Amino acid sequence: MSLEPADDTLLEAWKSEQLCLKARHIEQDQVDFSVLVDATADGAAQADICGLERVAGVDLSFYEDDDRHAVAALVVLSFPDMAVLYQDFTRVELHHPYKAGFLAFREAPPLLSLLQKLKIQAPELWPQILLVDGNGTLHPRRFGLACHLGVLADLPTIGIGKNFLQIRDEGDQLTMETVKRTARASLQRGGQWFALTGSSGAVYGAAVRSLDSTQNPIFVSTGHRIALASAVAVALRCCRYRVPEPVRQADQLSRAYIRQTRVAAK
DNA sequence: GCGACAG
DNA sequence: ATCTTGTCGC
Numbered sequence: 001m002s003l004e005p006a007d008d009t010l011l012e013a014w015k016s017e018q019l020c021l022k023a024r025h026i027e028q029d030q031v032d033f034s035v036l037v038d039a040t041a042d043g044a045a046q047a048d049i050c051g052l053e054r055v056a057g058v059d060l061s062f063y064e065d066d067d068r069h070a071v072a073a074l075v076v077l078s079f080p081d082m083a084v085l086y087q088d089f090t091r092v093e094l095h096h097p098y099k100a101g102f103l104a105f106r107e108a109p110p111l112l113s114l115l116q117k118l119k120i121q122a123p124e125l126w127p128q129i130l131l132v133d134g135n136g137t138l139h140p141r142r143f144g145l146a147c148h149l150g151v152l153a154d155l156p157t158i159g160i161g162k163n164f165l166q167i168r169d170e171g172d173q174l175t176m177e178t179v180k181r182t183a184r185a186s187l188q189r190g191g192q193w194f195a196l197t198g199s200s201g202a203v204y205g206a207a208v209r210s211l212d213s214t215q216n217p218i219f220v221s222t223g224h225r226i227a228l229a230s231a232v233a234v235a236l237r238c239c240r241y242r243v244p245e246p247v248r249q250a251d252q253l254s255r256a257y258i259r260q261t262r263v264a265a266k
Numbered sequence: 267g268c269g270a271c272a273g
Numbered sequence: 274a275t276c277t278t279g280t281c282g283c
Binding site: 138 | 271
């Protein structure tokens with residue numbers, strides 16, 4: 001009924017694979033649209049985004065008492081209108097348990113399948129960028145789910161985290177306490193953000209205030225083929241609520257199917 | 267040993 | 274991730 005925990009041997013193999021895939025990882029803009037970020041902005045100015053028409057989102061939702069199955073969802077939305085162009089979801093079997101730092105080994109396979117299906121069935125709707133529910137470079141080895149998916153699908157991706165993943169490295173300390181304190185002090189309005197920078201100077205991602213009306217930040221990081229400032233600009237332009245629409249709609253789609261198909265107990 | 271731990 | 278409606282506030 002439940003999955004075996006990943007042992008140390010497996011974790012070492014997974015680390016090696018992350019390092020290997022990282023050789024193909026690109027953290028700079030390599031997209032077919034343009035993001036003009038105002039260098040003098042205070043972190044709240046709207047960037048000019050030209051040529052972006054389709055943004056996608058992916059997510060998985062889970063059953064209460066079943067580790068092994070989930071519902072994966074993919075949506076493609078128009079930009080900047082956020083109108084639904086494509087929706088797909090499917091119940092999937094998972095082969096590994098959740099382990100912080102190794103989310104991709106659990107969730108990437110079914111998401112890649114949905115992307116493959118889209119490419120075959122509706123190639124004209126292939127997205128220009130994909131927003132992923134999970135981190136990109138905001139990760140202990142700078143290679144979270146969003147990076148992993150981006151490299152394997154050869155697609156620009158952005159990592160969107162709703163909770164902060166602490167980074168504890170020899171050189172870099174990014175703690176919940178520090179981030180919360182900085183967020184309180186410097187995120188006064190929607191659109192403002194600050195870089196999550198380790199003591200070594202490495203930038204892992206950004207804490208972003210989506211809207212005036214939301215206090216808690218989201219955590220945006222580079223997935224693949226996009227620079228952090230561009231990733232933040234795109235994510236912000238997708239926000240109707242705290243969580244950017246592509247991810248939020250994929251979440252709602254998969255969650256609705258879970259609720260509909262779970263056994264009506266009692 | 268202790269605490270932390272995306273989804 | 275998931276259990277959950279209404280409710281308080283801008």
